[in-house]
Amino acid sequence: MMKETPTKGGPDTLSVLVGGKAGAGVDRSGTILGKLLNRLGYRTFIHRDYPSIIRGGHTFSIIRAAKDRIAAHREEVDVILALDRETFTLHQHRLKEEGICLCDAREKTVLPHPRAFGIPLAEILREEKAPAVMTNTCMIGAFAKTIGIDFTLLETILRQELRKETELNVKVAKRGYETVKEVLTIEPLRQEILPLITGNQAIALGLVKGGLDAYVSYPMTPTTPILHYLAGVSGDFGLDILHLENEISVILTALGYAYAGKRAAVGTSGGGFCLMTEGLSLAGMAELPILIVMGQRPGPSTGLPTYSAQTELLFALHAGQGEFPRFLAAPGDAEEAYYWSALGLRISWEFQIPAIILSDKDLGESFYNFDRGLAGDPEALNLLPEKEGRNSSANTGQDLPYRRYTLTGAGISPLAFPPLAGGIIKVNSYEHDEAGITTEDPRQTMVMQEKRLRKAEYLARALEAVKTVNTYEGENQEMALLCWGSNKGPCFEVGRRLGLKVIQPVVLNPFPTRQFQQALTGVKKLITVENNATAQLGRLIRNYGFQACGQILKTDGRPFSLEELEEKVKGAIA
Amino acid sequence: MMKETPTKGGPDTLSVLVGGKAGAGVDRSGTILGKLLNRLGYRTFIHRDYPSIIRGGHTFSIIRAAKDRIAAHREEVDVILALDRETFTLHQHRLKEEGICLCDAREKTVLPHPRAFGIPLAEILREEKAPAVMTNTCMIGAFAKTIGIDFTLLETILRQELRKETELNVKVAKRGYETVKEVLTIEPLRQEILPLITGNQAIALGLVKGGLDAYVSYPMTPTTPILHYLAGVSGDFGLDILHLENEISVILTALGYAYAGKRAAVGTSGGGFCLMTEGLSLAGMAELPILIVMGQRPGPSTGLPTYSAQTELLFALHAGQGEFPRFLAAPGDAEEAYYWSALGLRISWEFQIPAIILSDKDLGESFYNFDRGLAGDPEALNLLPEKEGRNSSANTGQDLPYRRYTLTGAGISPLAFPPLAGGIIKVNSYEHDEAGITTEDPRQTMVMQEKRLRKAEYLARALEAVKTVNTYEGENQEMALLCWGSNKGPCFEVGRRLGLKVIQPVVLNPFPTRQFQQALTGVKKLITVENNATAQLGRLIRNYGFQACGQILKTDGRPFSLEELEEKVKGAIA
Amino acid sequence: MTAHNFETSVLNTWCPGCGNFPLLNTVKTVLQELGEGESPTRPENLVLVAGIGCHGKIVDYLNLNSFYSIHGRVLPVATGIKLANPDLEVIGFAGDGDAYGEGLEHLIYAAKRNIDITVIIHNNRVYSLTTGQFSPTSPLGFPGRSTPAGSPEPPLNPLELLLAGGATFLARGFSSEPEQMKQIFREAIDHRGFALVDILQVCVTFNNLHKYYAERVYTVTDHDPADYLQALNKIKEWDYGAGTGGAGSGEEKERIPLGILYKREAPTFDRRLSPGGGRSRAATQEHREALIEKILANSK
Amino acid sequence: MTAHNFETSVLNTWCPGCGNFPLLNTVKTVLQELGEGESPTRPENLVLVAGIGCHGKIVDYLNLNSFYSIHGRVLPVATGIKLANPDLEVIGFAGDGDAYGEGLEHLIYAAKRNIDITVIIHNNRVYSLTTGQFSPTSPLGFPGRSTPAGSPEPPLNPLELLLAGGATFLARGFSSEPEQMKQIFREAIDHRGFALVDILQVCVTFNNLHKYYAERVYTVTDHDPADYLQALNKIKEWDYGAGTGGAGSGEEKERIPLGILYKREAPTFDRRLSPGGGRSRAATQEHREALIEKILANSK
C-alpha cells in the first residue's frame, strides 16, 4: 500500500489475491499480475493454490511484491480480485483493514466490505461480445488502474501472455481500466527487473544447461509442467520428448538412452517414483547415469495431487533394493532449481550414478524471480581431478579391450558408448566382473560393491568445493531454523525478521557433514521446519550425529505463510 | 566325530558337506542327511548354497548336527560327500584333519586325500539301471554306513522324502550302504526329536496360523518356495493361491481381497518389492491390511539372486510415498518366522496397516529345528483393549450409517466388508473424510493423517507386552553384539562361545525403544553385525538415540560361518 | 425397507457438458433397476472400483460400496474383490490413460482369465485430469500438451486387442446415447465373465469430439456378436484415427459402430480356480491348526 | 582388420539339450553374416538387450555390446537405445514370462509405436530360471510348481495379441529347426520396424515339448504375410493349448505353423518423432545456452 508498513527485511509493497473457479483463468491472471508488479521493479513471488479439478473448484493465487528478494506468501493481503463471490467469502479474513476488493458490480451490493469496488464486468463482456473467461482480463484492467499503473505497461504484458484473442483481451482490459479510478499509487522501483519463472521452468532450463538430450515422462502433478514446457521448446533445443505408457517404461527407456550415450532425465511424483524404484536400483548396479525429478505432494497414495509436501526425503534416499550411491539435492528456489538440475545431470554422468532432484508442488509451481548472478555456474565445479580417473568420453584412451567396469581409484570406470570400434560394452543388472559378465563369486561381489560405493566418497569430496548448505546469518546465532526445499523462502524471511540463523542444506546425499557442522557453529537450539509429520530431515541429521531439539511441522498440503511460521517460531523459541 | 571337540556351547557332533553340480540332487541330499541326523536326536541346521543356474553350476549344502540348538554353519567340516571332483577341489580346505571324504571310486585315485573313500557309484547305478541322478542316493547310503546308522532309519527317511521311484532309490542306497564299512559311530541322543523345516515353510505355516485366506505372488527368489509350498497344501488348507502377471497386480489384487474381508499375504524380493511400493502406499492411505514377505538377496538390481543379504531394512521402512504406519519384523529363525508371520497378519488386520516380514535367503532356505514351545502363541497377545476401539468384525455394533474411516481414539476405525446391509463401504486412495469421500480440505487432511499415524503409537504400546528384542546374556555384559534376521544364529552361538551379550531386535518398526534400551543396560560397547555395506541397523538405532561403536559387515552374499564371525568379533573387541 | 439412495451429497466438479454426466446417470439407472428385477442384486452387493482421472470421481458421486484405487489399477483390485467374494457384483470404471496406458497389462490378463466383472472405460481419448495429454486412443497426430506438434504414434484399438486377449464380452457406447449405454451396461453386467465396455466419452474441455462422433456413430444391427469374424470386422471398422492423421481431418467419413460387438460364453476364473486349487473355505481355523501340527510332526 | 570374435569365454550353464543352444548358435551365425554382406552391419553397431530368465544368459555368451536388463524390461531399454541412436541395430532377447508376463505392456507399445528393433522370445512356455512355474503361454491346466493342480487360465496367443497391437512383423520358429530360425532372424533384422519372433524353445528340464512340437510343426507355404486375414488365420491356427486342457493331451493333432506369418511396412517411431518434435540435434550446447538466456530475458 501507499503507506508502506516498514518491516525489518524491507518494505512489503503489495500482496494481491486473485481467486475464482477452476477454469476461469485464475492462474493466468496471477501470472499477468505478477509480471505487472515485477516490471515495476519489485521482487515478486506467486503462490498458486488449486484443487485437482478441471472446472469449478475454488482456486486462487497470491501475488506478492516487495523491494527485496522474497519467496513466500503472506496470509494478509492488500487486494482481493474476486472473480466470484466464493473468493471473497473464503478470503475476506485475509484482507487488511485498509485493503480493497475488486468484484463484479452485481456482487458489490452483496459484499459487505467498505472498500469493495464493483466493476461492471458482465456488461462490458456483453458489449464487447467477449467470452466469460475474459472476466479476469477485465478485472486485471481495473486493478491496474486502481494501483496507478500505466495502461501501456499492462498492454505489453497482455500481448506477451495472451496469445489467443489478444486484441479482444486488450480491449476488455482497457474497458475495465476505464471503469475505476486510481486508489493508491505503486511507484516503480529503480532496480534491475528480473525474470519471473516457476521452479519447474527453472528445473527444465537447468537440465538443458546440463546437456539434456531427452526428457522422458508420464504426466504426474507436480512435475507435468516440466514435460509440457520442454515439449513446447523441444524443437528449439533439439530435444527428444517422450511421453510413454507408464513410469516403468519411462525410467527404463531413459536408461536405454544413457547406455547409448544420450543424457536423459525423467520427472514424476510419489506414485510414479514408486514404479521407478526398480529402474533406479538398476541404474545403481549398471552404473548408468539418470536424473530423476521427483516432485512431492501429500500422500500417502493419490493423496492431494495438487498440493505440496516434503514427505519423500527418506523414501528417495533409500529407494531401490541394494546399496548404491545416489546424488540428491532439494533446491529451495528457482536459482537453486536451475543450478542443481544442471549440476545434478553433470554429476550423474561424471559419477555414473542416479541423481535425484527432490522438488515439491510449491517449488515447482510457484513463480520466483531468477537472478542470474545468484544462480551460479554449474559448470565451474571440477568434479574429479583428471588423475583420479575422470573419464567420460567415448575415446577412453585406454588399451583395448574396453571393460565397462574397469576398477579405478575413485571407482569410476571409463564410459564409452556403442559403436565403439574394436570394443564391446556390456552393462549388467546382475553382479558382474569388470567386463560386465555375470558373476556370483563372493570376492568379485565384494570388490564390485566397494567400487560402486567408493564413488560416493569421491563425490562427497568434490562437493566440498561448492556451497551445499545455505545459511542466513541472523543476529542471534544461537537459535537456528533448519529447513529444506521450498521452505527456504518462508524460513529465510522469518529468520531475517526475527534475527535468527537459518540453515538449509541443499544437497542431502551425500550428506554435506562438514558444511553442516560448520553452519551449526555456535548454534545451541536447532528447530527443524518441515512440511511433513515425522520431521524427516530432523531424523536424517541424527544419522550424522546432529540433532534438532524442536520441530515445526505442517501437514495440510499448504505452504507456511509468513505470519503462520513466524508465530510458530516465536512459540518454539519462547 | 567320535572324539567330540568339546566346545563351550555344547559338543558339535558333525558337519557334513554335500556338493555337486546344480541339478544333481544336492539339495535333496542335504535334506535327507539333515533328517537322518535330526532323527538321531541331534539339533540340526542346513545351510544351502546354490547358484542361479538350473544345471551344472556348483552347489552345496552343509548339514550340521549338535547337541544344543544351532542355527549357523561351520567353515570346517567332518565329512565331504563329493558328488563330483569340483566339490572336493573347492571345499577340501574345510575338511578337518581327521575328516573323511566320500567320492566316486573312479575319483578316488585322483583325490589325494588320505581319508577319501571311493564308492563304485557308476557301477552300482549301471547294475541297477538307475539314472545318474541317483548317484547321491547311493552316496547317502554309503554315508549312513560310515557313521554307523541303521539302514532301516535311512530307508524310512528315503521313503518319506523320495516319492518318485522310491523302491529303486532305496535299493541303490542299500547298495551304497553295503560298499563301505563303519568308520565312526554317531550315538543317538535321548532328546525330543524336533521338526526340521525351512524358514520359508515356517513363514507359510505362520501365515496360515494367522488366518490366511489367500497367498498372491509372482515367483522371485528367495520367497518362491513359500508360493510352491502353499500351492501344494492349498487344497488341505482351503487357500486361494494366485500366481499373477506381475508384482503390481499381486499387491493390488491382495488389497482387493482385503477390501472384501479376506486375509491376503504376498511374497517377493527386492525387485518385486519395488513394484509393490505404490500398492504399499495405497494400503497405508486406504487402511487396508496386507502382509508382505520381503526376502532379501544381494543387490542392487538383479544382483545375486540365490544368495543372501540384509540390505532392504531402510528401504522397507521408508518405501511408498507419504507417511503412514507399518509393522516390520525381521525374524531370526524358524520359530520367530512362524510366530511373527502369524502375529504380523493379525496386527495388519487389527490395525488396518501393512505388515512386512523381512526375511532373507538364508533365513528362508536354511533348515532349522522348530521348537513348538519356543515358538509361542501368536494369539495370546491382546492387541487392543476393547474400549479403545478394537473392532474388526463386520458387525460394527455402531449406529448406521457406517463410515469406513470413523475417527476413534486409537485411530482404528470399525472394519466392515461388503455386503453390509444398509451400509456403504468406501475406501479411497485420495485423502478422504470419515465416509471415504475425497477431500482436499486442509483441516480434514491433517486430521486424517494424524488418525492414521496414531495407530502406530497404539501398536507400539501393544507390542510392549511381547518380547520384541531378544537377548543372549553373556558373562561379559559390557560388550554386546547387535544383530537382526538370520544373523541371530551365528551371533548367538559366537556370543555364547565368547561370553558376550547379544541383542537382536525382531520388531524393527515400530521400533521397540524401551525394550532395546533395557537390553542395552550396562552395555559399554555395541558392535553391529550385518550382511550389508552400510550397517543399516546401526544407522536405524541412531534415530532412536542409540549408537553402535563398531561394525562387522559382510557383503559377499554368504552368511557368516562361526569361525569367520568369531575371528572378526575377537578382532573388534580386542 | 426403504429404497436405497444412490446419490451422495458430494459436489460434482466435472465440467459442464462433460460426457461423464450421462454416463453417471445411466449407471445409476441401471444399478437402481438391478435391485428391482426378478433375482435382484441388492445395492450392498455392488462394489465399484475406480482408477485415477476425471472418470474416477464417479465413485464419489454414487452412494455405493467403492474402492477408489490408484492410477491404472482398477483391474487387479476388481479381480481381488471378485475372487475373494464371487457373490459381489464388481464394476470397474477406468480411463483410457488408466486402463489402456498405465495398466494395460492387467486389462489383458483380466480378459485372458475371464474374471467375472464388468469394466467401463470412460474413453475420452485424452488424459483429462492431468490437463490434456494424448492418450493410448488419441488419433495419430493429436496435439496434446506433451505432444504439441502432434502425437507420434497411432492409437490402439482396445477392442481388437482385448478380442485377441480372450475377452468374452466387448461393446462400444457413446456418452451422448444414454439409452444405448443403458442396454449395454445391463447386458455387460448380466454377462458371466469379463465384460468390457468402451464408452466414447466426450471431454468437452480437452477433446470435444461430440460433433465428430455424432456424425459417425451408428448402432450395429444384423450383427451376430457370437461370430468371431463378424465381431472382428465390426471392431476393425473404425480404427480410432490410426491412419487418418487425426480425428476430424474429415477427409472421408468413417463410420463408428456402437453396440455389443462380441460375446461368448466361457468358464470364469473363479470357477476354474475352485476344483483343484483349494478354495474349499470349509477348512475351519481349527482344522487348519490341527493340520499345521500334523505337518510339523511329519517334518522330523 | 581381423574378424570379430563372437564368443566369450563364459562357461555355458544351460542344461544339456536346452533349446537355447541352437538358438544361440543361430543368432551367432546370423550376426556374423550380417557383418559380411553388401552393406554390412559391423559388430560394434549391434546391441543386444536381454531380460532375466534362462534366456537372458545369451548375452553373456556373445561377445557383443549388451544391456542385461531386469525382468520384463527388454522393450523399454531397447526402445531407448534405438531412439538415442537409430544407427544401432538393436536386438532383444526375452522370455515368455519376461515379455508376455511381467512386461507385456511394453511389448504392445513397442508394436504400437513400430520401434525399429527385433525381439526374439525364447518361448519355452514356462518360467525356467525360477524352476518351473506356468507362464503366460503355458497350456490351460499346466501343472507347474505354483499350480500343481493345473494352471487355471488359458494361454495368451502372443502373435494374435501383437497383431492386434499393430506389430509390423510377426514370425514363429522352433528351436530344433535352426535353418528356419536363421532365415526368420535375418528377415526380422532386415525389417524396418518392430519385428517379433516367437521361438518355441524347448526347455528340457521343466517343459520338454520337443516331441510334441516335432510332430506338429510345419512351415507355412503359399502364405502371403502381407495379407492380414491370411496372417490372422495362420496365427490362430494353433492356440498354444488354450482349449486342449494341456499340451500333449494328444486328443487331436493340432498343426503348428512356423515361418513369417505377418509383415507390413509402416513408418517407424524414430522417423515419426523427428519432424515436429525436435531431435534436430543440430542444436549445439552454445546455441542452447544462448536460447536459455533469451527465454529468461523474455520472462520478465
Ligand SMILES: Cc1ncc(C[n+]2csc(CCOP(=O)(O)OP(=O)(O)O)c2C)c(N)n1
Ligand atoms: C502412477 C501414476 N502416474 C501418474 C498419475 C497422474 N495421473 C492422474 S490421472 C492421469 C491420467 C488420466 O487420464 P485418463 O485415465 O484417461 O482419465 P481421464 O482424466 O481422462 O478421465 C494421470 C497420468 C498418477 N496418479 N499415478
Ligand SMILES: Cc1ncc(C[n+]2csc(CCOP(=O)(O)OP(=O)(O)O)c2C)c(N)n1
Ligand atoms: C521383478 C522381478 N520379479 C521376479 C523376478 C524373478 N524371476 C527371474 S527369472 C523369472 C522368470 C523367468 O521366466 P521366463 O521369462 O519365461 O524366462 P526363462 O527362464 O523361461 O528363459 C522370474 C520370475 C525378477 N528377477 N524380477
Ligand code: SF4
Ligand atoms: S476435463 Fe474433460 S473429462 Fe474431465 S470433467 Fe472436464 S470435460 Fe469431463
Ligand code: SF4
Ligand atoms: S531350465 Fe530349461 S530353459 Fe533353462 S537352461 Fe535348462 S533346459 Fe534351458
Ligand SMILES: [Mg+2]
Ligand atoms: Mg481419458
Ligand SMILES: [Mg+2]
Ligand atoms: Mg520361459
